[in-house]
Amino acid sequence: MQIMSLFPEWILSHGAASIVIIPLLLAVITAVNSSARLAWATVLGVTALCAFTALGLLLQVMSFGPIHYNMGGWAPPMGIGYYIDGLNAPLLLLISVVAFLCTLYALPSVVAEVEPKKHGPFYAAFLISLAGLLGMVATADAFNVFVFLEVSSISTYVLVAMGASRDRRALSSSFNYLIMGSIGATFFVIGIGFLYMQTGTLNMMDMARLLQEIGPGDRVVQLAFAFIAIGLGLKLAMFPLHMWLPGAYAYAPSFFTAFLAATATKAALYLLLRFTFTVFDPNWDYIAIAVMILLAGMGILGMVAASLQAIFQNDIRRVLAYSSVAQVGYMLLGVGMATTLGLTAGYLHMINHAIMKGALFLAVGAFWYRFGITQVSDMRGLGKTMPWTMAGFTIAGISLIGVPGTVGFVSKLILVEAAAENGWWWAIGVIVATSVLAIIYVGRMIEQAYFKPVPQINDRPVRRNEAPLAMLIPLWVLALASLAFGIQTEWLMNLAEAAAQVLSAGSNTVIPGGAYALPAPIGGH
Amino acid sequence: MAAFFEHFNFVVVIVLMMTGLFVVFATQNMIKKLVGLSVFQTSVFLLYISLSKVSGAQPPIIAKKDLYGASYGTGGGYDSASSSVPDSTYQAAEVLYSNPLPHVLILTAIVVGVATLAIGLALVVRVREVYGTIEDDEINKIDYNINLEGVAK
């Protein structure tokens, strides 16, 4: 493994913990920082370091297998363990890379949207949110998941509300998100409580082992699954529980919307996958039924209903937010098939959606930054006034539709294959139909931008006014990524297949034999 | 009826949980929503705390006299007694303790609850300053035209 020598020793030995700790610690330094530039530079450095660490972890997982890290030297199940495998390592990389790109973008956009005095705390909240997301993905302790879930959510409420200087509706949206998010997290923690009641452990792998002994007939465990599924369903905006999402996405500061859309629901979806497939046993009757009816069924409903709603929105960000709910539906459909191919499709779409939705929201932020545009009807002539930004938007947009040669096409194709393999022909019909709906809502915006004349001010057309480079670079990195991974599909496919392997291996194989010996009592020797 | 009294703690938890959830959904007043949310979260705290009770057990504080012998506390705390604690002393000291772990978990959950409540109240203060009301339906009414035209002030 030649490439591993690029990474310093401490990433290999402490990476699993440091990826969470570093943003958390530097967040508090950022919070007392009065210089906006310095705060931004700190965040940029931290996110770059996180991305580097995540890459190291991913390569390590790919070449040497899962990583166990015992917090405080206490071996699980007594202590809190961090566990990185093929399922969460790609997600860590995704979250930190998107965070890095969004930070790059934040320099001009935050100056325009947040008053200078608040920059330090604002960036600090962003870092805490990032640490929370990374933490809930990296940890193997069920209660620790809840803590990090709330760490990331609470800072997210704050950041969404910071959009109030731009649009006052950010306040009520943030409040709704707070109520829904807290109920979701509380449902989740009730579920964990029931599991703890039956197993007496909080470590996920230990839990899986003990749940196997308890078996599928236990009513309390069934209840626990229901609570966990609903709680996480709220967090990941599963169809009927998505009402907080459009408001939160539409009124948050632009760079944070991009970050939120690309990562937050993905981390919650990861948790749902982790619990359903590796802690519980997907072969148990009620889990199998729940996966098929709840995940696939709600996924299908969400795809259709949210796509229809997206068509009738005027606000660009609301269009994209409803489209996000629909895209979560695709992921859930893939997961709901519960076959390896279906899980691969769901996981792949999770990564791909982060890439393209991130690019779309970054472009929309740039439209607002230059022209104050929030409405679809105001987008006319953008193809001439902001050609580069609009080109990036268009690439990500056609990827969202699923045009061949883009990442959106790859994951939809695999989803169709998985559905065909399962014999779910009606699902293929729905996928095609919602793709047509996507053509309508994306096409509407592209039509405004390219086929409508440039608006006139004082009888003269608006001049060309391209977004600053700090905004264009992250946008184009994501847009080009959605093209590159659409053509060179192998790399992402390998990641998704590895993740699907972890999931379909289920709860029976993740327990490393004998790795969880009880620690010796302290002080004894 | 016996089952009712045997599981009285769960009855309390369920009543509180449903009360809290109902208040969150039924009221339009933002403060009352937060009150409901707090009641809902508190019910979960009670659920966890009642899990930790082991009947006939004492609080989970190690009686050091049992553990370290009678000389504990003289001549500088642990140092004096530390060197020779045989394993048999450990076993002899085994008393039935209540489970301390849920308490620690709930301490964390309480902090989370306080933080959520603080953020929620701060948002309500800002909403009151901007809209002049904290009723959800009135806010929707005020924003109705904005939502239709999609242009904010």
Added chain:
Amino acid sequence: MSNQNSQSPHIILRVVSKILIPLIALFALYVHFHGDYGPGGGFQAGVIFASAIILYALIFGLEEAKRAVPPSWVRICMSLGVLVYGGTGVATWILGGEFLNFTSFAPDSTHAAGQHWGILAVELGVLFAVTGAMVAIFYAFGSREPDLKDEDW
């Protein structure tokens, strides 16, 4: 808040709280340092310490309290707490252990001295952070100008 003369009607409250506040602060420290041996610890101590400052603010007014404990200190106190906590973990990293593996402070100790030092340092961080956070929340809500008067309600 300038009428600090004895004509103020709250003289009993003022005198009593003047006696109580140092005791509350002292009790907070007791709860913190005794947290190693019995119930208590940084979190409870932090809340008790913050309650001393909040009591001062309630009796003598927010402006007085802000002169005694400036808001900028409070923010630094919060950050310092997290840094002390995390710094302990980083120190264990440097000493070659896992994050927060306190044993690496005193690996040769026969009676887990490292665990004692480590947990005290961490709890000290918690004390700072909780005190800071509680006072900051109080200041944030307390220093808002009320935009409606008593008769508006």
